[in-house]
Amino acid sequence: MHLLDAGSIFPAMKPRVDIDEAPDPGLRDAILKPLRAYNESHVGPIKAEQLAITLRGTDDAVTGGLWGVSVAGWMFVDLLVVPEEFRGQGPGSELLERAEAVARKRGCIGLWLHTGTFQAPGFYEKQGYTTFGTIPDYPPGHDTIYFMKRLS
Numbered sequence: 001m002h003l004l005d006a007g008s009i010f011p012a013m014k015p016r017v018d019i020d021e022a023p024d025p026g027l028r029d030a031i032l033k034p035l036r037a038y039n040e041s042h043v044g045p046i047k048a049e050q051l052a053i054t055l056r057g058t059d060d061a062v063t064g065g066l067w068g069v070s071v072a073g074w075m076f077v078d079l080l081v082v083p084e085e086f087r088g089q090g091p092g093s094e095l096l097e098r099a100e101a102v103a104r105k106r107g108c109i110g111l112w113l114h115t116g117t118f119q120a121p122g123f124y125e126k127q128g129y130t131t132f133g134t135i136p137d138y139p140p141g142h143d144t145i146y147f148m149k150r151l152s
Helices: 025-043 091-105 121-125
Strands: 049-056 062-071 072-080 110-116 130-135 144-149
Touching: 049 091, 062 091, 072 091, 091 110, 110 121, 121 144
Parallel strands: 072 110
Antiparallel strands: 049 062, 062 072, 110 144, 130 144
8 A cells, every 4th residue: 555645636726816905904914824933933933012102292192103013123113203393302313212222122133114205314314224225216206215223
């Protein structure tokens, strides 16, 4: 009696491809699950930790802030919002400094983010961030610039 490779008798079925232009947020987790398993098989357990640092007005309403996530030794700054009337007065620098402090506490080796050429590239350069990539004409007429900063 010979054992046969099941693949030779039953060829692998081609997966069905579905498009969902208004997906349920839980679908992202389902798509991420096999990727996370693959990645962790190569780099070990991956823990994602969210971070929110808020700016609040006198009425305690959120007027801006920073949203980020640390994953695999790096913190990604997804959002940094400072109301226009406070720009150039220090809140943006304070938000980044506090995020960097949390990143250090979490054992991160650096932070990364992106901004548009019409937004704040000069601000990030003044904070010690360096460019590591650009997407030209995104959004049309502008570029998206990727910045990083290694922590010491």
